[in-house]
Amino acid sequence: MTTTQAPFPTPAELSVMPCQAFTEALEGIFEHSAWVTQRAWHARPFDSVQALHKALLDAVSQADPADQLALIRAHPELAGKEAAQGTLTQASTQEQQGAGLDQCSADELARLRRLNAAYRERFGFPFIIAVKGLSRHQIMDAIDTRLLNSRDIELSTCLQEIGKIARFRLDARYS
Template structure:
């Protein structure tokens, strides 16, 4: 389903969809993890975006540790290989571009990639942050600061950030046309 087709649906329309269409409509809300929408379907109807978001977060909270880690690992590194190759999802491309990560100088790109590498080596998963409203400099400072956390704290922080990302994406999906 194309973005132009999906953007014309309302939240009330979502309730009427079969499970496959529901999952397809919510594709990308949780990066490469359609299981979140799939498991949320039975909780319909959703009267508000808040209800839908809360249910999706409940699904993530109730998932196994392995599923949660796979969800974290489904996120691309910031200004990483996927960005360089142009293989980011449309959501991730827009979010990274909005934070100015596509405008990094050579030195900034080197710093960010070094931070990404250190972070992945330390924790075993990519750094995840909701970049909306942040500059590339703030993002790099946050990676640097979060390198001081323990693995459990970072795992939890990544899941919280994924929840924020999902909310931004849901808000954009169900935004009233201007």
Template sequence: MKPVQYDLQALGAFSRDAFVSTLGGIFEHSPWVAEGAWERRPFADIDALHRAMCEAVEAADPSLQLALIDAHPELAGKAAIRGELTTESTREQSGAGLDQCSPKEFAELQALNREYRDAFGFPFILAVRGYDRAGIIEQMRRRVRHDRASELRESLAQIYRIARFRLDDLITH
């Protein structure tokens, strides 16, 4: 089910609290990103809004960026099993078929999640839209061999892709 959609001009007229309340979930459990973008209103288009939000992350202290990365759930991880994902994450993971893993796929995802977290200290993040389970597993296998600095940048790049998908779902065109 698609979320309620908003007109970009209407969003631009929202109070800070209403804007943050509406867009606070675009970046997983990190309403500070929407708050940082609010100052840059009005937005000419979704690209400008997305850019403002990404720039808020880029300008943030590295510890806050890491907290944003850590706010993301593991793919087919414990939060998914317990039903604790946000509505957006649930929709994204189920859209990629992660709620339909075979026992073998699930075991491999769990092992790769552990290996990745052990290697980098944060969860594996992938904008899963457009991927199937096999593609996601392949990405995990490939990226677990990277260095930490590369994965920090890649994680933020994936978060920016996720945010764009979420904005496209939320804002009318």
């Protein structure tokens, strides 16, 4: 027997859901950070995916720095221990596979892990980039480049990248 997944609720349908149901429907848009959707719920109604995405981004931008840092730290390292242990979220797994991170040679994996460690050591949080459309080589080059940034620039860049990831994930649900 084949089961079909119910269509994802439209923005209008999301707009009339109680907060808990809204949060559950949007689970996974932001990595292990239900607080983002809980806060965005108050911006209802949503007349489009763009309006929903804007409300989600506004919730992040209006959050205090500690919550923003927690959001960044909720993300896994690229091809890191979560990937090796098979504990990534489904969305992260698909995204990392799409960028070819599951196909790294031993040398590439060693380089990526060195870069991840250097980045975490320098900034205190994992490197985040919206990997859709990027190759593993472009991702490693981006880490190299961003290691030269200040912590403030990287905090801002990570939040922008999380916003892109959220949009890609929303678009995937509505495609």
